[in-house]
């Protein structure tokens with residue numbers, strides 16, 4: 403198989419989904435005369451977070467979603483941040499709220515408390531306990547954007563999930579945990595690995611589908627994987643100023659059956675599902691089925 407045939411092209415699929423969304427939003431806003439609006443909260447000046455927020459806002463504008471960024475000072479207190487979230491909850495013109503993570507160090511231990519402050523009906527990254535709880539019953543309506551994007555990439559590329567051994571290396575709230583339920587719902591056998599996993603290589607070798615979100619370049623190399631594995635590389639790293647994932651892409655390309663590139667794989671799908679989720683929250687607030 404040519405290596406191009408092996409690429410799970412997240413950029414291409416996201417472009418297609420964004421175009422469909424743009425048309426849906428156009429039709430609906432023509433009738434309703436109210437545009438969906440997303441508020442992003444960025445605390446501090448982290449350059450990578452600023453880039454991500456800018457990409458989200460640029461893509462929002464493309465599909466017809468208005469966006470505002472609340473850039474709060476790095477040393478903001480817990481109380482003030484909560485006040486800002488509550489203000490956005492009350493603002494009827496805002497349909498979706500995204501708190502850009504990670505937060506500055508002094509606030510990081512309170513992350514869950516902040517996410518719980520976002521009204522569940524405006525919670526576009528599926529972080530509120532209400533929306534996370536629904537996932538327990540396999541209701542994915544307001545699930546987190548990255549897992550939604552990963553599942554869409556697999557399904558749109560006709561990759562069978564049922565009965566497959568899926569290894570996820572990550573147990574975070576925004577990646578690994580939601581994926582457990584979304585994959586179980588599709589009848590996969592799911593293994594979740596983390597820093598305390600013993601003999602992690604046996605789980606990697608056993609995977610028919612391997613989802614890696616560790617944040618370490620070259621974490622997955624050719625000798626670790628099984629022939630014909632499907633690899634979803636979620637990691638975002640910068641090496642010598644260049645973006646890369648957690649997988650030694652050039653090393654594994656001949657051995658795997660499919661792989662997401664970095665950039666151009668999971669990243670654009672995450673942004674696309676942020677916008678899809680904003681559209682869902684918008685419709686819910688306007689009582690549209």
Ligand SMILES: NC(=O)c1ccc[n+]([C@@H]2O[C@H](COP(=O)([O-])OP(=O)(O)OC[C@H]3O[C@@H](n4cnc5c(N)ncnc54)[C@H](OP(=O)(O)O)[C@@H]3O)[C@@H](O)[C@H]2O)c1
Pocket residue numbers: 548571572573574575576577578595596597598602615616617618636637638639668669670672
């Ligand atoms: N492309 C996208 O749209 C997108 C979206 C979200 C995240 N990301 C990227 O994905 C990566 C993870 O993000 P995150 O927010 O989930 O980070 P995180 O909360 O730090 O989670 C990292 C996970 O990897 C595990 N891990 C770290 N080192 C490991 C090792 N040596 N062996 C086994 N497991 C290990 C951690 O285990 P413990 O739980 O034991 O610490 C944790 O579960 C980052 O590179 C991030 O930039 C990309």
